[in-house]
Amino acid sequence: MTIASTLRLSLCTAAVSAISMFGLVGCSNSATETATDDAVVTTDKPAKTLAITQIVEHPSLDEIRRGLLEELADNGYVEGENLTVNFQSAQGNLATAGQIAKQFAGDLPDAIVAISTPSAQSIVSSTTTVPVIYTAISDPLAAKLIDDKNVPFQSNVTGLSSQLPIEPQLDLIQKIAPNAKTIGYVYSPGEANSVTVLNQLKQAAPARGLEILDLTANRPTDVAMATRSLGGRADVIYTSLDNNVVSAFEAMASAANELKIPVIASDEFSVRRGATAALGVNDYDFGRVTGKMVYRVLNDEAVNTIKPQVMNDLTLYVSPKHAQAQGVSLSADLLKDAINVDDVDKK
Structure with a gap:
């Protein structure tokens, strides 16, 4: 879904638009004016253009984008007023991601935000001059974004990553499925972050008496088949922020329900969509922190003075309803430290 065209809007154009919508008059080179019920609010930021791309649209990445734009709006850069946003999704296609990256590089926006590892890799390979802020990256080192x-x-x-430590993930798996011997891991081998998680799992699991059974899903349409092939072979399924898997998460959850295998994920929305539990960062907050970095660039701070950051504040999300559908129950001890999405969704 395209949020806005790539054309830069002048402040005068924005004011003319405001005249037609709100009956305002005047045009300024340094500010735009918007009408409210009580007063006229002046946004004293110069007009900027922002290009945003993500490898695919799914709730986790979309929530990061929402947080980013709201952080910018709260700090004076408001889409449709003094901020022109061009958002494009690659719809899960790496070739399309490359085409978007080349287009954005040629458009010369004030900044480009790349949401997800594949999108970041495509953007960085397409420009060495336009400021790029990556986000929703699990391992920027493996993705060759940083040293x-x-x-x-x-x-x-520069950018923001979330390098989730693997040991707490395994702790959660063993709390939910204490008798598990084999963890099924469905992933896309083309995503560097997913390969990193697989390697971490294989390194840490043996010390806990666990085995990792990994299956590839090169496209979202492969996820259901890969999950079903775990039947009788895996005791629990773990999935990190693999974009192919998250794009088709309902298919994974449906297959897991049939097989009575609990799914442990890494983000809140996967729990809402069918997982038993997840230990991960809050996507909206992740977007807000990313937005702070983007604001600094739009405010003319040199991107090479903004150090890459890591955000690892973990939140536990659970769904007793989905746990029951997948053949497990959640202990009272686990529930007391978690956000129960079943309760949240009822409100």
Whole structure:
């Protein structure tokens, strides 16, 4: 879904638009005016253009984008007033991601936000001059966005990542399925972050007496089949923020319900969509923090002075309803430390 065209709007154009909508008059080179019921609010920020791309549209990435735009609006950059936003999704296609990256590089916006690892890799390979802020990245080092000293390989790049430690994820799995011996992991081998998680699982699992059974899903349409093939072979399914899997999460959850295998995920929305539980960052908050970095760039701060950041504040989300459908129950001890999405959805 395209939020706005890539054309830069002048402030005068924005004011003319306001005249037609709200009956305002006047045009300024330094501010735009919007009408409210009580007063006229002046936004004293110069007009800027922002390009945003993500590999696919799904609730987790969409929530990050929402948080980002609301953070900018709260700090004076309001879409449709003094901020022109061009959003494009690659719809899960890497070739399309590359085409979007080339278009954005040629458009020369004030900044580009790349949401997800594949989108970030495509954007960074397409421009060395336009400021790029990556987000929703699990392992920027493996994605070759930064080096082992947390320094971006290109001076026009910075961003926010969430490198979820694997041990708490395994702790959660063993609390929910204490008798589990085999963890099924469905992933896309083309996503560097998913490969990193697989390697972490394989390194940490043996010490806990666990085995990892990994199956590939190169497209969202492969997710259901890969999940069903875990029947009789895996005791629990773990999924990280693999975009192919998250795009088709209802298919995974449906197959897991049939097989009575609990699914443990890494984001709130996967729990809302069918997982038993997830331990991950709050996507909206992740977007707000990303928005703070984007604001600094739009406010003319040099991108190479903004260090890449990591956000690892973890929240536990659970769904007793989905747990029951997948053949497990959640202990009172686990529930007391979690956000129960079943209760939230009732409100």
